[in-house]
Structure formats: C-alpha cells, structure tokens
Amino acid sequence: MSERIVVMGAAGRDFHDYVAALRDDPDRRVVAFTRAPGQNFGETDAGGYEAFPAELTPDGRGSIPIVSEADLEDAIAEHDAGTVLFAYSDVAHEDVMHAASRALAAGADFGMLGPDSVQLDVDVPVVAVNAVRTGCGKSAVARAFADELDARGFDVAVVREPMPYGDLAEKRVERFADASDLDGLTVEEREEYADHVAAGHAVYAGVDYRAVFDRASDEADVLVWDGGNNELAFARPDHHLVLVDALRPEHGERYHPGEANLRRADAVLVTKENAASDAQIEAATDSAARLAPTDAPIHHADSVVRADDPDAIAGRDALVVEDGPTLTHGGTSHGAGYAAARDAGAASILDPEPHAVGQIADVFASYDHLDRVLPAMGYSEAQLADLEATIDAVDPDVVVAGTPVDLDAVVDVDAPVVRARYEIECRDATPASLLDAGLGGALDF
Known part of the structure; x- marks a missing residue:
C-alpha cells in the first residue's frame, strides 16, 4: 500500500x-x-x-x-x-x-x-533572490537583476512563488506581461507582479511549476527567481543570493525556511542598513557569518524610499497604506509608505484602526503589532470594499501607498494617492558585480 x-x-x-x-x-x-x-x-x-x-x-x-x-x-x-x-x-x-x-x-x-x-532542473541559467523573512527587499533586488540582464541584451523572465487564487486548473501556468494581464487579480497578486510588469519584465507563476519553468525557459535566456515570503527556490539556482534585514537581525535563525536559505546562500546581502543602528547591522552581519557557508561573501545595502510626489505629502495629514503580507505574516510594523510620509514632512500620520470596518477590523484584531499603518488587504471583493471604506472613514488629506500596487486602480477613494517605493542601493557592490560573481561563465553564451 x-x-x-x-x-x-x-x-x-x-x-x-x-x-x-x-x-x-x-x-x-x-x-x-x-x-x-x-x-x-x-x-x-x-x-x-x-x-x-x-x-x-x-x-x-x-x-x-x-x-x-x-x-x-x-x-x-x-x-x-x-x-x-x-x-x-x-x-x-x-x-x-x-x-x-x-x-x-x-x-x-x-x-x-x-x-x-523539489528543486527542478531548468535548461537556462537561474539566479535566485531569497531572504530570511518577508519584507527584506527581494523584489527590488530581483528587479535590479532583471534590468541588468535586459541591458546586456538577454531575454529575461521573472518567476514568482505562487499565489493561485481561484480556479487552480485554469491557473496551472500564469504569465503577466502588461498591465491588462493584471485585471481581475487580487491586491496581493498585484503586489507580487505589478512592479516587474511595469519594468517590462514578463512574470511567470502558477500551480504546476514543471510547466511554469518549461514555458518561461522557452521564452527567456535567463530566469530570475523572486522568492515570495522566504520560500526556497523552486528551481535549482546557478546563483543564490539571500537577503538579511538589518532591522530584524535575529530573524535569520528564528524562521523557516529562512535559516535554510541562509545556510545554502552563495552570497548574502544585508539590507536596510541606512535605517538600522550600528548594533543591528553588526548583529545581522554576525548572524550571516555564522550561518551562511564560509565561502559566501556578505555584502551591504541601503533600502532607500522615494515618494513619487513628496510635496503632496508635506504638511498634510497622511494615511499610510503598506504592503499587506509584509505587515501581517511578515511581522513588520512599518514599510516604505510610513518612511516616505515621515521623510516628506507629513503633518501627522493618522491611525486607521479606530476607523477600520469589516474584515479590515478583523486584520487589526489579528495583528496587534500594527502602528498607524493600514495593510493593503484585498483577497476578495468584500475585503477590498472594506479597505476602501476604511480609507474614506479615516478621511486623510493624502494617502501614502507603500504597496507595489497602484492603489488608485483598485480602490475609489476621495483623497489623492502618492506612491512610495523601496530601492536597493548596494554599499560595496552593484547588481552587475553580484551577477558576475555568482553566474560567471553561465552568462557567456
């Protein structure tokens, strides 16, 4: 049997x-x-x-x-x-x-x-960007790698960890290449795909990753694995970069499979050092040095937040809407939106919790670490409606959106929306040098 x-x-x-x-x-x-x-x-x-x-x-x-x-x-x-x-x-x-x-x-x-x-063999080179936790900055690094490969003339595709909501058979293989492909997706799916699509990179995901990687490798010379959460790569990588968050230095050895990722890293990138204390940076670096292979170099990077229109934030009462999974099971209290509102000189950052309705109120009840931020939750039409109603009930002068989603495209609210984004700025390397050090001759074709 x-x-x-x-x-x-x-x-x-x-x-x-x-x-x-x-x-x-x-x-x-x-x-x-x-x-x-x-x-x-x-x-x-x-x-x-x-x-x-x-x-x-x-x-x-x-x-x-x-x-x-x-x-x-x-x-x-x-x-x-x-x-x-x-x-x-x-x-x-x-x-x-x-x-x-x-x-x-x-x-x-x-x-x-x-x-x-469970890691699949793929016919083209694969560079994997993983992390020890959700919210370390993987997607920003994956986009930088994809941009660099594209600039060198390679056909590149991004493969994401799955978010197969709805008909699983219908979503066996998913491909997103322009904004219209995102129509009908949940907010959480858009958060994973939208920035890659906006940068001109096709994104693959789905349920059957044997078929996903077959389709993606037919289209591309090189694949970039942008690992959701802190998930192990689904394909065997030619180069495996693992991110450690300097603001959460102890998390590298407290979460699964983040510690496994760190122990299998070809290289490590400590991120958010511009927002961390010297003690936090030292702790994150020491953890990486203890857990990663001895031949894995440790690099350092800042996570820089830029708002599209900081003048629209200055002096105004702001509501911050952040990436949902980063705040919820990622366990962070703030993200790019909060940093952008603070740095732009918002008169105040409003507390959405007293105004939360329906399922959004349930989110606050489940995650009591949240502090004056609103997770961009939209797994269903009802939840998205509750998100919209919560924003309007707060009645801010401006909404600062730290989610990768174009919030204006998914909710209809009275306040103007200003987007904020993280960008990775390496202190001791570049995307080009990180790729060359890891992939080496795999790109010589």
Missing part, C-alpha cells in the same frame, strides 16, 4: 512539493492538503476552492481535499494518513514544532521535503 500523506500548506509550496516530488511517485499518495491559518489573511474567501483539481492529478486519482489546518487531526484519521509533510514558509521555528507535535500526537510521522527533492 502507498504511503498516505497529508501536506500542510498555504496554496504555494505545498502544491509545488506535490507536483515536483509526490504526484508521480507510486509509493506515496497525497490524501489531503491543509490550508494554513494566519498566512495570507482572507485567502479562504478569495480562493473559492475546497480541493486540488483532478485535472492536475494522475489519471484516476481524482481531486484532493483541502481542509482547514485546524482539522489536521481529523484529516489524518479520516484519510488513514501515516505521514504529515510541512510545506509552507515564513513560519517561526517554534510553530513548525507545534505542527509536528500535533501530527505526532495523532500517530503520524512528520517531516518536510528538502531542496534536492
């Missing part, structure tokens, strides 16, 4: 592990997925699915149920599962072991699949 497996996930790495290592293994059968709580808040409303579709399973297997993680023990018993595999990211080590304890108490084995089992 095949080993019967429940995979714990969040509609991302879990599906990839299934496709890459479990789907075609006759000795192992996935009998259920669990949906993670707390990650991607509101996903249940937006996902609209209760099963992994039969179209993406072997002939005759049928669909695979997706149940709440709260029902893990019931799923083990109902499906006679002997193994639980943990397959999602940006999770504290302690929480991983709480999940293990639940599986063990229910009588199941507990484990996770490693990179050698």
Whole structure:
C-alpha cells in the first residue's frame, strides 16, 4: 500500500512539493492538503476552492481535499494518513514544532521535503533572490537583476512563488506581461507582479511549476527567481543570493525556511542598513557569518524610499497604506509608505484602526503589532470594499501607498494617492558585480 500523506500548506509550496516530488511517485499518495491559518489573511474567501483539481492529478486519482489546518487531526484519521509533510514558509521555528507535535500526537510521522527533492532542473541559467523573512527587499533586488540582464541584451523572465487564487486548473501556468494581464487579480497578486510588469519584465507563476519553468525557459535566456515570503527556490539556482534585514537581525535563525536559505546562500546581502543602528547591522552581519557557508561573501545595502510626489505629502495629514503580507505574516510594523510620509514632512500620520470596518477590523484584531499603518488587504471583493471604506472613514488629506500596487486602480477613494517605493542601493557592490560573481561563465553564451 502507498504511503498516505497529508501536506500542510498555504496554496504555494505545498502544491509545488506535490507536483515536483509526490504526484508521480507510486509509493506515496497525497490524501489531503491543509490550508494554513494566519498566512495570507482572507485567502479562504478569495480562493473559492475546497480541493486540488483532478485535472492536475494522475489519471484516476481524482481531486484532493483541502481542509482547514485546524482539522489536521481529523484529516489524518479520516484519510488513514501515516505521514504529515510541512510545506509552507515564513513560519517561526517554534510553530513548525507545534505542527509536528500535533501530527505526532495523532500517530503520524512528520517531516518536510528538502531542496534536492523539489528543486527542478531548468535548461537556462537561474539566479535566485531569497531572504530570511518577508519584507527584506527581494523584489527590488530581483528587479535590479532583471534590468541588468535586459541591458546586456538577454531575454529575461521573472518567476514568482505562487499565489493561485481561484480556479487552480485554469491557473496551472500564469504569465503577466502588461498591465491588462493584471485585471481581475487580487491586491496581493498585484503586489507580487505589478512592479516587474511595469519594468517590462514578463512574470511567470502558477500551480504546476514543471510547466511554469518549461514555458518561461522557452521564452527567456535567463530566469530570475523572486522568492515570495522566504520560500526556497523552486528551481535549482546557478546563483543564490539571500537577503538579511538589518532591522530584524535575529530573524535569520528564528524562521523557516529562512535559516535554510541562509545556510545554502552563495552570497548574502544585508539590507536596510541606512535605517538600522550600528548594533543591528553588526548583529545581522554576525548572524550571516555564522550561518551562511564560509565561502559566501556578505555584502551591504541601503533600502532607500522615494515618494513619487513628496510635496503632496508635506504638511498634510497622511494615511499610510503598506504592503499587506509584509505587515501581517511578515511581522513588520512599518514599510516604505510610513518612511516616505515621515521623510516628506507629513503633518501627522493618522491611525486607521479606530476607523477600520469589516474584515479590515478583523486584520487589526489579528495583528496587534500594527502602528498607524493600514495593510493593503484585498483577497476578495468584500475585503477590498472594506479597505476602501476604511480609507474614506479615516478621511486623510493624502494617502501614502507603500504597496507595489497602484492603489488608485483598485480602490475609489476621495483623497489623492502618492506612491512610495523601496530601492536597493548596494554599499560595496552593484547588481552587475553580484551577477558576475555568482553566474560567471553561465552568462557567456
């Protein structure tokens, strides 16, 4: 009899592990997925699915149920599962072991699949940008790499970690190349893709990453993996750059799989040093030196915030709207919007929490570390409507948007919106030198 497996996930790495290592293994059968709580808040409303579709399973297997993680023990018993595999990211080590304890108490084995089992081989060079936590600045570095490769005349495509809301079979392979391709997506999907698309780089994502990488490598000479959260790369990288946040220096050894990323890094980039204290920078650098391979160089960078129109912020009462996942399961209290409002001389930064309505009020109740910032939550039409209503209820003079999404395109609010963006400025390297040091002869074709 095949080993019967429940995979714990969040509609991302879990599906990839299934496709890459479990789907075609006759000795192992996935009998259920669990949906993670707390990650991607509101996903249940937006996902609209209760099963992994039969179209993406072997002939005759049928669909695979997706149940709440709260029902893990019931799923083990109902499906006679002997193994639980943990397959999602940006999770504290302690929480991983709480999940293990639940599986063990229910009588199941507990484990996770490693990179050698699930990283796919791709026919073109792959540079992977990963991090120890959400919100370290991966996408800014990935964009810089893509820009540099494009300037050298390479056809480049970006591959993102999945956010497959809606019909999973229909989203088996997704490609986003212009603004119209983003129509109908959730705010969280737009946050992952919009800046790459605006820079002229096609972005691939989906559910079946064997097919995703096949399609992307048909189009491009070089692929840039922009790892969502702190997820392991889904392809075997030719160069693996891992970011460490100087403002959260201890997180490199407290979160899964961020520590694994750091221990597998070809090079490390400590970011946000312009906003950190000397002690924080030293702690982040020391952590990287202890955990990363001894031959992995450690580089240093500032994360510079620029507002599109700082004069529109100066002297005004501002509401700050930030990237949702960075604030929620990323655990940060502020982002680019807050820094831009402060630096531009806003008269005040307004507190949205007393004005929050509906599901946005639920977000504040779930994440009590938030301080005068509004997460850009929009996993469903109802949640997006609550976001819009909350902004109008605050009644700011100006909205400062630190989310990659063009907020004006997804909500209709009375106040003008000024966008703010992070840019990475390396202190001791350039995107070109980081690429050349890592990829070397892989780009000589």
